[in-house]
Every structure is written in structure tokens, then in C-alpha cells.
Amino acid sequence: MLKPLGDRIVIELVEQEETTASGIVLPDSAKEKPQEGHVVAVGNGKVSDKGERIALDVAEGNRVIFSKYAGTEVKYGGKEYLILRQDDVLAIVE
Amino acid sequence: MLKPLGDRIVIELVEQEETTASGIVLPDSAKEKPQEGHVVAVGNGKVSDKGERIALDVAEGNRVIFSKYAGTEVKYGGKEYLILRQDDVLAIVE
Amino acid sequence: MLKPLGDRIVIELVEQEETTASGIVLPDSAKEKPQEGHVVAVGNGKVSDKGERIALDVAEGNRVIFSKYAGTEVKYGGKEYLILRQDDVLAIVE
Amino acid sequence: MLKPLGDRIVIELVEQEETTASGIVLPDSAKEKPQEGHVVAVGNGKVSDKGERIALDVAEGNRVIFSKYAGTEVKYGGKEYLILRQDDVLAIVE
Amino acid sequence: MLKPLGDRIVIELVEQEETTASGIVLPDSAKEKPQEGHVVAVGNGKVSDKGERIALDVAEGNRVIFSKYAGTEVKYGGKEYLILRQDDVLAIVE
Amino acid sequence: MLKPLGDRIVIELVEQEETTASGIVLPDSAKEKPQEGHVVAVGNGKVSDKGERIALDVAEGNRVIFSKYAGTEVKYGGKEYLILRQDDVLAIVE
Amino acid sequence: MLKPLGDRIVIELVEQEETTASGIVLPDSAKEKPQEGHVVAVGNGKVSDKGERIALDVAEGNRVIFSKYAGTEVKYGGKEYLILRQDDVLAIVE
Numbered sequence: 044m045l046k047p048l049g050d051r052i053v054i055e056l057v058e059q060e061e062t063t064a065s066g067i068v069l070p071d072s073a074k075e076k077p078q079e080g081h082v083v084a085v086g087n088g089k090v091s092d093k094g095e096r097i098a099l100d101v102a103e104g105n106r107v108i109f110s111k112y113a114g115t116e117v118k119y120g121g122k123e124y125l126i127l128r129q130d131d132v133l134a135i136v137e
Numbered sequence: 138m139l140k141p142l143g144d145r146i147v148i149e150l151v152e153q154e155e156t157t158a159s160g161i162v163l164p165d166s167a168k169e170k171p172q173e174g175h176v177v178a179v180g181n182g183k184v185s186d187k188g189e190r191i192a193l194d195v196a197e198g199n200r201v202i203f204s205k206y207a208g209t210e211v212k213y214g215g216k217e218y219l220i221l222r223q224d225d226v227l228a229i230v231e
Numbered sequence: 232m233l234k235p236l237g238d239r240i241v242i243e244l245v246e247q248e249e250t251t252a253s254g255i256v257l258p259d260s261a262k263e264k265p266q267e268g269h270v271v272a273v274g275n276g277k278v279s280d281k282g283e284r285i286a287l288d289v290a291e292g293n294r295v296i297f298s299k300y301a302g303t304e305v306k307y308g309g310k311e312y313l314i315l316r317q318d319d320v321l322a323i324v325e
Numbered sequence: 326m327l328k329p330l331g332d333r334i335v336i337e338l339v340e341q342e343e344t345t346a347s348g349i350v351l352p353d354s355a356k357e358k359p360q361e362g363h364v365v366a367v368g369n370g371k372v373s374d375k376g377e378r379i380a381l382d383v384a385e386g387n388r389v390i391f392s393k394y395a396g397t398e399v400k401y402g403g404k405e406y407l408i409l410r411q412d413d414v415l416a417i418v419e
Numbered sequence: 420m421l422k423p424l425g426d427r428i429v430i431e432l433v434e435q436e437e438t439t440a441s442g443i444v445l446p447d448s449a450k451e452k453p454q455e456g457h458v459v460a461v462g463n464g465k466v467s468d469k470g471e472r473i474a475l476d477v478a479e480g481n482r483v484i485f486s487k488y489a490g491t492e493v494k495y496g497g498k499e500y501l502i503l504r505q506d507d508v509l510a511i512v513e
Numbered sequence: 514m515l516k517p518l519g520d521r522i523v524i525e526l527v528e529q530e531e532t533t534a535s536g537i538v539l540p541d542s543a544k545e546k547p548q549e550g551h552v553v554a555v556g557n558g559k560v561s562d563k564g565e566r567i568a569l570d571v572a573e574g575n576r577v578i579f580s581k582y583a584g585t586e587v588k589y590g591g592k593e594y595l596i597l598r599q600d601d602v603l604a605i606v607e
Numbered sequence: 608m609l610k611p612l613g614d615r616i617v618i619e620l621v622e623q624e625e626t627t628a629s630g631i632v633l634p635d636s637a638k639e640k641p642q643e644g645h646v647v648a649v650g651n652g653k654v655s656d657k658g659e660r661i662a663l664d665v666a667e668g669n670r671v672i673f674s675k676y677a678g679t680e681v682k683y684g685g686k687e688y689l690i691l692r693q694d695d696v697l698a699i700v701e
Contacts, residue, residue, distance in 0.1 A: 045484070045510040045511075045512060046510055046512075046513055047510045048509070048511065049476065049506070051509060053510065078211070087476065090467075091186060091188055092467060092468045093186065093187065094473065097184050097188065108220075110209060115509055117454075117484055119512070126509040126510055130143070132142050133145060133209055133220040134139040134141045134142060134147065135140045137140055172305075185282055187280065187282060194236050195236070202233070205303075224237070226236050227236070227303055227305065227314045228236060228272075228305070228314055230234075230307070231232045279372075280374045281374065285372050288331070296399055298397060299397075317330070318331070321330070321399065322327040322329045322333065322399070322408055323328040323330065324326070324401070325326045325328055360587070373560075373564055375562065379564065382519070382557065390587055390596075393585075411518070414518050415518070415521060415585055416515040416516055416517045416521065416554075416587070416596055417516045418514070418516075419514045419515075420700070421672070421698040421699075421700060422699040422700075422701055423697065424664050424693070424696050424697070425664070425694070466655075466661050468657065470659055491674060491697055493642070493672055493697065493698070502672075548681070561656060561658055563656065565658055567654050570651065578609070578681055600613070602612050603611065603615060603679055603690040604610055604611045604612060604615065604617065604681070605609075606608070606609060606683070607609075607610055
């Protein structure tokens with residue numbers, strides 16, 4: 044299990060096979076990075092200047108939209124995840 | 138529904154068909170990005186160093202002017218939105 | 232009406248027709264941006280780290296000098312305004 | 326009168342006609358910017374994070390040395406002034 | 420023993436011999452830097468603005484994933500370590 | 514007298530005539546800037562966020578080593594001084 | 608004696624004569640800067656926002672590893688020292 048630190052969260056990417064209008068399957072490098080995913084783990088929050096933890100606003104299971112190119116890709120257990128900071132999450136999709 | 142985080146807000150863009158003096162409809166990439174929109178959702182505010190939420194000054198339904206190129210475009214439910222930070226809002230139009 | 236947010240203010244620009252020594256009226260792009268204007272609206276102030284609003288030092292009606300190129304130009308109701316942060320105001324002219 | 330804001334001060338520049346060793350009066354652009362001046366107005370100080378004004382250390386009438394190229398030149402009432410932040414003042418000359 | 424300071428931690432790198440598809444062993448400079456390691460020592464934490472130590476979230480023995488290229492490589496006692504700040508640790512692998 | 518502001522100090526430079534191995538006196542521009550000097554005046558300290566002055570650690574008469582190229586050169590009363598921030602002082606030589 | 612200020616420390620460098628595999632002694636500029644040294648003096652600590660000194664974690668006599676290229680080289684009494692900030696110290700070697 045990946046346990047993110049501080050204000051970081053782990054996102055599970057939904058990879059979709061992409062086909063252009065002309066029916067050609069695009070190789071990986073030509074696909075736009077995903078902007079949506081599911082939160083699979085959240086950190087314990089950052090410590091404020093007052094020494095208290097600030098709990099995160101996102102929770103496990105949330106479907107979120109995040110900035111393109113934000114975060115770091117990590118492969119773990121054969122799956123690909125994205126670890127990013129909560130501040131890179133634009134909105135929760137409800 | 139898009140639920141923005143922290144000090145972010147969701148703006149609904151008003152797309153207008155644009156025609157030049159010579160009557161030619163401009164393709165998307167030649168149009169200037171909009172500077173005005175309606176607030177459709179607001180975040181719960183940032184947490185201050187004292188650990189308290191600072192509520193936003195803009196509210197759902199406000200018509201706002203914001204910095205050109207600010208924020209991130211998001212397509213959701215067939216519509217295009219802009220998610221930006223409240224600090225990118227220049228003024229509320231009343 | 233334009234209601235600026237936080238520490239922003241709205242400035243009404245005084246446009247003067249400019250003529251060079253040789254009598255030629257300069258096109259817009261050759262004119263230096265104005266450095267002076269009247270304050271037509273002020274924000275409600277920024278929220279301090281202690282969670283209190285810090286009221287602005289400039290007020291509606293003030294004539295101010297501000298940094299060249301500061302702020303964002305906005306057209307509203309057929310008039311041109313400049314929205315800038317109070318910190319870009321150098322001095323009040325009394 | 327120019328009333329500077331916050332931690333800004335207004336400096337009156339002492340322009341001296343400059344002549345090179347060969348007796349040629351230098352045009353404006355070749356002269357080095359002045360590094361010395363008299364304080365003609367001071368701001369009311371910045372507001373600290375605690376919400377209190379921090380009074381300035383320089384006062385009207387002080388003769389000061391300041392960083393070359395610091396601040397913004399302003400023409401007012403036919404005279405040239407420099408508006409700069411107190412932090413750009415290196416020392417008071419007593 | 421290496422005793423890291425503040426919010427730094429010492430990571431023991433797991434070096435793997437890498438062979439390309441064609442069977443050629445890659446020289447060091449062509450190998451990608453490792454992204455995973457074991458924590459062998461942690462600092463005593465940073466001092467907060469309030470003057471208190473903020474203990475680290477990672478502990479000796481943790482297996483961690485960290486940003487590629489983060490930290491500084493150090494050779495000590497014939498082994499290679501990486502010293503990085505806790506903030507460069509993305510997640511603990513449990 | 515030069516009275517520095519805040520956390521600034523005035524350093525008196527010790528100029529030494531420099532001769533290369535071949536006996537040639539180097540012109541000014543080829544000499545390395547001095548790294549050592551005597552403190553002739555100190556500021557009253559910066560105001561902390563709590564609104565209190567933080568007295569300086571260096572005092573008049575101290576012989577100090579400071580970062581090459583730090584600070585601003587000032588000519589005053591026929592002598593050359595360097596005004597720099599205390600933070601540019603590396604060490605006091607005792 | 609060199610008495611560093613604030614969060615700075617003085618490091619005594621251990622210079623080793625370096626010989627390449629072919630037996631050629633390398634001139635100074637080709638040698639890599641040392642990454643290890645002994646602490647010979649420590650500052651009195653930085654003043655926190657609360658106005659209190661934060662004592663350093665390193666002490667005289669510590670053997671430390673520090674970032675390559677960190678700090679400033681100083682010659683004093685015929686010896687070469689490095690003055691750097693404690694934050695550039697990666698770890699104490701025990």
C-alpha cells in the first residue's frame with residue numbers, strides 16, 4: 044500500500060484506449076495526460092505553524108479533477124498511480 | 138457537480154460566436170479568451186495559519202471579471218468551465 | 232458597477248489626446264500609459280493572518296499616482312478602467 | 326502635495342549640472358542617477374501581521390542615501406521626485 | 420553513522436544491475452536514478468516558528484518512494500546513500 | 514555621519530595597493546573587492562512581526578568578513594564605505 | 608578567531624593531495640571541492656519570529672557532510688575555512 048505524506052494524495056489513473064477520428068490508435072506519447080482520477084489514499088495533512096495538523100479536504104474514494112502535468116507518476120504493484128499535493132486538485136466531481 | 142477546493146471557484150464561460158469586420162467566423166484558437174463569467178461554485182476557503190477557514194468574498198451567481206489566461210479550463214457534462222483562484226478575480230460586476 | 236476584491240482598487244483613466252511637437256496625433260500604441268487617475272472603487276481589504284480585514288488607505292475620489300504598467304485594463308460600460316492592487320499606488324495627490 | 330502610501334517615501338532630487346573634464350555638458354541619459362536626496366514626505370507605515378502600523382525610521386527633512394536605480398521617478402508641479410520604499414534607503418546622512 | 424539534521428533523512432539505495440533488452444549492461448550514467456529506498460536515519464525535525472520541534476512522519480526502516488533526482492548522494496563507509504528532505508518523500512510503501 | 518537603517522551596517526574599507534609578482538601595480542578594475550573591513554556604524558535593527566526591534570549582533574568597531582560583492586559602495590566625506598545588511602556578514606574576526 | 612553570525616558555522620577543510628590513476632598531481636582547479644570537514648565555530652543562532660534565539664544543532668568538533676559548493680571560502684591565519692549556514696549541513700558523521 045502507498046501511504047502518502049503530509050498534504051499529498053494518491054490518485055488511481057483511468058487509462059482509456061484512445062482512437063482518433065481516422066481510427067488510428069495513438070501511441071502513448073501522443074495521448075494527453077489524464078485530468079481525472081480516483082483518490083485511493085490521502086496523507087495525514089501538513090503541520091501548521093501552530094503545530095497542528097490540517098486535515099485534508101479530499102477523502103479516499105473521491106473522484107477529482109487535477110491540473111494537467113501535476114504530480115509524480117509512480118508504478119506500484121503493476122499499476123500506475125499519480126502522487127500529487129492536494130493543492131493541485133482543482134475540484135471534486137460529485 | 139464540480140465542487141472546487143479551498144480558495145478556488147468554478148466559472149461558467151459565456152461563449153459568443155465571433156465574426157470579424159469582413160464577416161469571417163474566427164476559429165477557436167484565434168479568439169481571445171473570455172474575461173467575464175458567472176460563478177457557479179465556490180470552495181470552502183483556505184485554512185489560515187491560525188487554523189481557521191477564511192470564507193470567500195465571491196458567491197454563487199456573481200458575475201465576475203478575471204485576469205485573462207488565469208485558471209484552468211475544464212470540460213464537464215458537455216460544458217466548458219474555468220476553475221480559478223479567488224485572487225484571480227479582479228472585480229464583481231453588480 | 233465594478234466592485235473590486237480584497238486589496239484591489241478601480242481607477243478611472245484620464246485619456247488625453249496627444250500631439251507631438253510636429254503636430255502629428257500619435258496612434259494608441261505609441262502613447263505612454265497614464266500614471267495618474269481617480270479612484271472610483273476600493274476593495275474591502277485583505278484578510279490578515281489573524282483573520283481580520285485590513286482596510287485600504289486609499290478611498291473613492293482620491294487622485295493617485297501609480298506604477299506605469301501596473302494592473303489590468305478593463306472595459307466596462309464603454310469606459311476604460313484600470314484595476315490594480317493598492318500596493319501599486321505610489322502616492323495620493325492632494 | 327504627494328502623500329506616499331505605506332512604507333514609501335518621497336525624495337526631492339538635487340539635480341546638478343554635470344561637466345566632464347573636457348568641459349562638455351553631458352546630456353541627461355549619460356548622467357548617473359543621483360544617490361542622494363531630501364525626504365519631503367513619508368508614508369504612514371505598513372500594517373504588520375498583527376494589524377499594527379510600523380512607523381517609518383526616516384522623517385521629513387532627512388538627507389538620505391539610497392540604492393542607485395531604486396524607486397520610481399515622478400514629475401509633479403514642474404519638479405521631479407523619486408518615490409521609493411524605506412527599505413531602499415541605505416542610510417541617513419547627519 | 421550519518422546523523423541527518425532537521426527535516427532530512429538518510430536513504431539507503433538499492434542498486435540493481437541493469438541490462439537492456441539486447442543484453443548490454445548499461446554504464447552508470449545511462450541508468451535512471453532509483454526512486455525507492457529504505458530509511459536508515461531521520462533528523463530531529465525542524466524548529467517551528469513557535470520554537471518547537473516538528474517530529475518527522477517517516478521513521479527508520481520505512482520503505483519510501485521519493486522524487487527522482489531529489490537529494491544529495493553521499494558515499495560513506497563504502498556504501499552510497501541519499502540524503503534528502505522529508506518533503507521529497509512522496510509516500511511510504513507498506 | 515552615515516546612520517544606516519534597520520539591519521544595515523556601514524563598513525570602512527581598507528584599501529591596499531596591490532602589486533603582482535612581476536611588480537606591476539594593478540589598476541582598480543583588476544583588483545578583487547575587499548572581503549574585510551571595520552564596522553563604523555550599525556542600524557537600529559529590523560522590526561519583527563511582533564513589532565519589536567531585533568538588535569544587531571555586530572557592533573561598532575568589529576572587524577568583519579563579508580561576502581564578496583555584497584552591499585553598496587558609498588563615497589562620503591572623501592572616503593569610501595560599504596553599506597550592507599548584517600546577514601551578509603559571515604563572521605566577526607576577534 | 609572567526610566568530611560566525613546567526614545560523615552560520617565555520618568549517619575547517621581537510622585538503623588532501625590528489626593523484627590521478629596516471630600519477631599526475633592535479634592542480635587546484637581540477638580538484639573537486641571537499642564535502643566533509645570539522646566544525647571549528649558555530650554562530651549564536653537565528654532570532655525566531657517570536658524574538659528568541661534558536662540554538663544550532665551542530666557543535667564545535669562535529670565532523671559534518673555538507674552540500675558541494677555550499678558556503679564561502681575564507682582564508683584566515685594562513686588556513687582555509689568554509690563559512691556556511693547550518694541548513695547546508697546534510698548530516699553529522701558520528
